[in-house]
Amino acid sequence: MDGEASAGVRPDQAPGSRRRLDPERTRQEILRVARKEFAEHGFSGARVDRIGERTATAKRMIYYYFGNKEGLYLAVLEDVYAGIRGSETTLELDDLPPIEAMGRLIDFTFDYERANEDFVRIISSENMNGARFLRRSQRVRDLNSKVLEVIGRILARGTADGSFRRSVAPVDLHFMVSALCFYRVSNRLTFSEIFGCDLASEEVSARHKRMIRETILGYLRHAD
Amino acid sequence: MDGEASAGVRPDQAPGSRRRLDPERTRQEILRVARKEFAEHGFSGARVDRIGERTATAKRMIYYYFGNKEGLYLAVLEDVYAGIRGSETTLELDDLPPIEAMGRLIDFTFDYERANEDFVRIISSENMNGARFLRRSQRVRDLNSKVLEVIGRILARGTADGSFRRSVAPVDLHFMVSALCFYRVSNRLTFSEIFGCDLASEEVSARHKRMIRETILGYLRHAD
Amino acid sequence: MDGEASAGVRPDQAPGSRRRLDPERTRQEILRVARKEFAEHGFSGARVDRIGERTATAKRMIYYYFGNKEGLYLAVLEDVYAGIRGSETTLELDDLPPIEAMGRLIDFTFDYERANEDFVRIISSENMNGARFLRRSQRVRDLNSKVLEVIGRILARGTADGSFRRSVAPVDLHFMVSALCFYRVSNRLTFSEIFGCDLASEEVSARHKRMIRETILGYLRHAD
Amino acid sequence: MDGEASAGVRPDQAPGSRRRLDPERTRQEILRVARKEFAEHGFSGARVDRIGERTATAKRMIYYYFGNKEGLYLAVLEDVYAGIRGSETTLELDDLPPIEAMGRLIDFTFDYERANEDFVRIISSENMNGARFLRRSQRVRDLNSKVLEVIGRILARGTADGSFRRSVAPVDLHFMVSALCFYRVSNRLTFSEIFGCDLASEEVSARHKRMIRETILGYLRHAD
DNA sequence: TATGAATGAGGCTTCATTCAT
DNA sequence: CATGAATGAAGCCTCATTCAT
16 A cells, blocks of 8 residues: 555656655655654654654655654644545445444444554554644544544434434444544553453454444443 | 642651652652653653652652663553552452442443543553563563452353343453543543543543443343 | 874865864864873773864764764774774885894884874773773774784794794784883883883983883894 | 681671671771772772672762772772782892892782782773872882882892893883783783783793793893 | 755763761 | 762763755
């Protein structure tokens, strides 16, 4: 998925030129490396130097494109949120029966967070930062408002057709799904270390995926 | 709840005097200040200088008692884990009916994590660190093994008397309780910012406390 | 003889300007200042800050070019050894009669060590360090292997033509020359202080230069 | 040789007392440990803390007995010089024939410096210090003046009876003996490292001991 | 456009030393 | 006499960033 696709293309490039001259590609490469770095070390633990070293382009370009470390982090944060919300919109849940729709949303969230540890770690890091970068980004907030609408529609349909006997606010349901899926990844290391249970393993993942879906669906279906 | 308990004790001491020859108290004060600092900024964002400034004693004492920043962090980590596991052991759940016992454990976890944001943030930070400090501390691992035993006994009793129709591994149940209670605090800032729902408020907290308990107990009671 | 050679060159440069984009020159200046500092105070007594202050460039550049204090010291050590061994190779002793060749080598060593107190002090310092930096440097060892070959050739010729009646290992001869020339400089201060004899003075130096040459040549010439 | 001789003596000591109360013994122990430390690391590399740790008594006692690091170093320096000059006075060379007397003095110096690396290293260190401590100590200067008298008497007798055909100043002869014996120890590490010749080995030591004696005696005996 | 060189501010830590008991 | 606790000053080094070409 990561952009090395068209290597060697661009015939308009002089053979003796020092570097490729594709600004957007350079930008994307920096962004990709930075995401890894921020995900691995958080904002204050991340090193601009390390990002520079791992990028084909020079460190100076980071400042050229993103202004400073904070600007780069903000760009990564927006990028990462755009990823999940973009994926969510492809789900087409409105045509499924409520229980199935909700199950699919839960599964999707589970799979996405499991597959995108970077996303999880950057949001953890953002919470450590006091969410001060998120607060600056109108774009991220816009991106996220859609999930609640999706959930709201499923809940409404489920309540209407009697599949769900429990009345829940969309934000509360999203909270539970998110908590259970996110924590598995965000706290994987301490949890595994302490309880000797590898949350990343196939076995535990499969078990937890089922358990989480059943827990939440069970909550919606049973009123007491 | 955070340690201001014995401030101002020791009346025989001149208030402005610099030298306090009370090693344990000095140690504890550093630990308390450090916990705040590490909780607020994570390991790499924390500043030894800031901890020194906010301590009545000199910065130098940090190194005297804890060796270095890492040693101090490790001490904080152990302290913080000892706190929750110590509190858990006072619950006396073995005499309660299984459902009530489990409900109480869930409520306790909810309340504890809500009241101890430091604990939550330090564990988040530890996950950002790759759990490398936790890995060094046998003490923390020992402390934590007890929770699973407590949960195991409740589950066994509930299965035996028919209160619980679902068979769950203790570690999986602990995972769910922990995830739901922890995420509320660890991700409070981004969640609130994005969804405009203040997870720290009394109203939402009360609602979630009930919801979490019902969700988990519901899962245990209903087999499908 | 110490490196002020090219000071004030580069007339096209504004005298008060801070940024000099001449990396090799910057590197050399740091090296020169560092040699003085390490020679004067040894490794542990030397202060990186002092080196920084005495350099036109910023202290930060020390780390830019040499990594850390140890790296800088190692560079100085290599530089200093390269100096003497480089000079030795210009002697062209193979065309002289053995006695004269040996005399010239002794004189050279005497003069070089007298003129390069830095060299002597840094090697003293290295011995105080347990030779731990030298051990890391393959380069220094390579540089030094040549002297023994030079001495070996002179000894062989002298034995062959009967000038030398004593059979000596090259390393032992080098030891004596080095000891007598080195000690004069390395122990100058304590020796002068205790015996009231200024080893650095012209008078004593001239006398010792003759004495050392005669002592060693005498040893080679007389068998008993 | 180092003072633990009378352990457990002193019956007047209360059994419950925290530590032995023998000031002179405490002083000597500190001195002994400090000598090792200064010999190993030089003045600036030596650590008061390390001396404190390796002494049965507490670090505070160092300051009690010696004032500060400099005072302790000075005491060590005097102690170390007193050692060699004290030994030299037991030689009784005046009754031996000049050549034998001189040979014995050379051998003594060789053996003493070989056996007392601490002595050598502390004097090296003192030279790195600019001999500033030595300069403060009248006592050390007094101690050392005697060697030259001893040498002077041997030389006079040798010149008188024709054993020595060379006229040498006592200080110059002392210089040569000292240089050859001292350098072997002071520069042992760099020399061995570079030339792969272990100066501390029995084999090389025996060879050098003979060589040094013959070199110097040869110089005295042969006029050209 | 792109880059190596340069940098001030501030980070963590160690040092010899003194205080209070 | 003896000791653990406490300390200011200064050490080495890293950080994000900007300059000059």
